[in-house]
Amino acid sequence: MPIDDGEADSASGVLEMNPSPQRLWREVAAVTRCATEAPFPSLTPGHLFFNVSLMPYAMHPLVCDLGQSARQRLSVLRFEDYLNKTERVELGIVNRAIEKMLEIPRITSVTRDDLLAIYTDEGFHTWMIERFRQHCQRTTGYVLARRPSLSVTRVQSLCDVAPAHYRNLAIIAAACVTETLITTTLRQAGAGDDIYPPVRALLAEHGADEMRHQAAFVRFSGEWLPSVSKDEGEYLDALLPELMTAFLAPEIPAWHDHLCSVGLDAMQADRVLGESIDPLEVGVQMMEAALVPRRLFARLGLSCSERFAQHARRWRPPR
Numbered sequence: 001m002p003i004d005d006g007e008a009d010s011a012s013g014v015l016e017m018n019p020s021p022q023r024l025w026r027e028v029a030a031v032t033r034c035a036t037e038a039p040f041p042s043l044t045p046g047h048l049f050f051n052v053s054l055m056p057y058a059m060h061p062l063v064c065d066l067g068q069s070a071r072q073r074l075s076v077l078r079f080e081d082y083l084n085k086t087e088r089v090e091l092g093i094v095n096r097a098i099e100k101m102l103e104i105p106r107i108t109s110v111t112r113d114d115l116l117a118i119y120t121d122e123g124f125h126t127w128m129i130e131r132f133r134q135h136c137q138r139t140t141g142y143v144l145a146r147r148p149s150l151s152v153t154r155v156q157s158l159c160d161v162a163p164a165h166y167r168n169l170a171i172i173a174a175a176c177v178t179e180t181l182i183t184t185t186l187r188q189a190g191a192g193d194d195i196y197p198p199v200r201a202l203l204a205e206h207g208a209d210e211m212r213h214q215a216a217f218v219r220f221s222g223e224w225l226p227s228v229s230k231d232e233g234e235y236l237d238a239l240l241p242e243l244m245t246a247f248l249a250p251e252i253p254a255w256h257d258h259l260c261s262v263g264l265d266a267m268q269a270d271r272v273l274g275e276s277i278d279p280l281e282v283g284v285q286m287m288e289a290a291l292v293p294r295r296l297f298a299r300l301g302l303s304c305s306e307r308f309a310q311h312a313r314r315w316r317p318p319r
């Protein structure tokens with residue numbers, strides 16, 4: 001297990017080898033494990049796996065006609081997507097970026113020690129999710145399948161098309177965005193009285209760790225973004241709102257598949273989505289989820305917050 005005791009660090013001589021100040025592990029990161037270790041209670045028909053207020057299509061009359069079991073199944077599918085999104089953010093975006101961030105010599109607000117603690121946390125979170133999938137299947141019978149995540153694919157493709165000399169900047173910017181967005185999205189996903197308690201515990205524990213990561217990434221961004229060259233700054237100012245939109249915009253094709261898998265045909269699924277998704281409401285939710293990075297980027301004098309607000313206001317379902 002990680003050393004989280006400052007005295008142990010001093011005793012082993014680590015502080016002498018590394019003159020930068022070291023925060024306690026639990027102040028920066030801190031892996032937790034209750035959600036994966038506690039026994040799961042039995043599932044009742046009223047339990048949901050995802051905040052239903054983020055699933056307006058689950059309240060549509062055509063879905064209500066299918067009964068409570070269809071609504072529960074839809075919430076399982078949203079939670080499955082959420083786990084896949086989170087897991088791919090941890091490894092494919094954040095830890096990929098931390099490998100690059102470790103090579104930036106001039107940053108002092110986040111130390112090498114802090115970054116390695118976060119790197120370890122993210123690896124642990126993917127293990128926690130994997131354990132959760134196994135426990136969930138044993139207790140509830142629901143299989144939480146591993147699949148690609150549409151929103152993470154959108155973020156990664158923005159990094160992949162970056163010019164070669166800006167590729168590392170894009171990867172680090174993507175992590176700054178996801179790490180300052182994910183705490184709020186975790187909190188929103190687990191809100192609601194009907195959430196199956198192990199789901200609530202998993203999201204709350206992960207959210208507590210992510211709050212510490214968010215603080216570290218806010219410090220890092222506050223030092224890193226003003227330190228880049230003028231050209232790099234302009235590139236990042238243009239890229240950041242695209243990354244935020246890619247991460248937060250609804251995954252309509254996935255929701256369509258979910259509706260078909262609970263028994264609607266493709267035309268009915270189109271109708272449910274068309275009649276239940278209010279673009280203005282989606283825009284408000286995107287703005288709320290992005291509060292922390294919007295404030296951060298505005299404080300740094302970047303124009304990207306305003307352009308993200310335009311994207312959110314103008315969001316419409318894909319045709």
Ligand SMILES: [Fe+2]
Pocket residue numbers: 090121122125206209210
């Ligand atoms: Fe995480």
Ligand SMILES: [Fe+2]
Pocket residue numbers: 094122179209210213
């Ligand atoms: Fe994180």
